[in-house]
Amino acid sequence: MKTRLTCIALAVLLASGAAAGEDKAKKLYRWVDKDGKVQFSDTLPPEALEQARTEISASSGRTTGEVGRALTPEEQAEADRLAAEQEVQRRADEKERQTEEAMLASFQTEEDLRRSYGVRVTLMQENLNAIEAGIGSQRNSLTSLLADASEAELGGRPVNAKQAATIRELRQEMSKQQHMLVVKQAELMKLDQELEYLVQRFHELKGSGEAESPAAPEAAAPAGEDPTG
16 A cells, blocks of 8 residues: 555656646747857756847747846946936926825816916016016117227227226126026916916816806795795
8 A cells, every 4th residue: 555655656746747847848048149149948058047038938939028138237237326216206206296286276266276377477477577678778778888889999099998898798698688588488488388287187186177056946935825926
């Protein structure tokens, strides 16, 4: 009896080993060796472990997976750096989303939201008007100084050093103000785009939009009275 049980156990182990061997043989590997030659095998030699490879089903011949080559220390460091940057950006985006939703929750209606942005647009437009007025004043001053300098040169007189310095300063300041004007105009345009985006997000957060208030029910006539009067 003991001998019979031993034989049965041995048969089971052999069958399991054969099945495991068949499962292992079902996967093939394709890679390019150090000499540039394409290799196929059902096992990977040590020198192929760090190479990019394709895993293929031996029964169907279809690709079942792709494994990239091992990264160099420099490449791994760069991959880690990019992953860290992406995580920082993800957290920043999440914080911005939460802040945005908290801000939108403070408005009851779309009209409230648009009114709030209308105030910001008005303030920014007033700022633009002030910058344009400043540029106009500087242009007038520069035109006058250039005219005086031109008259001096035509009359054979040297341009006053202080006057020349003032001309240079005015030109530099006008350049700065013109650049600021372009920046503020872009900000105003961006503010309009941001408003339309937030209006859309507002309705998304509110569901299907603002529900209409139900009509007030008519008062019921007292018992015993004719409701028609």
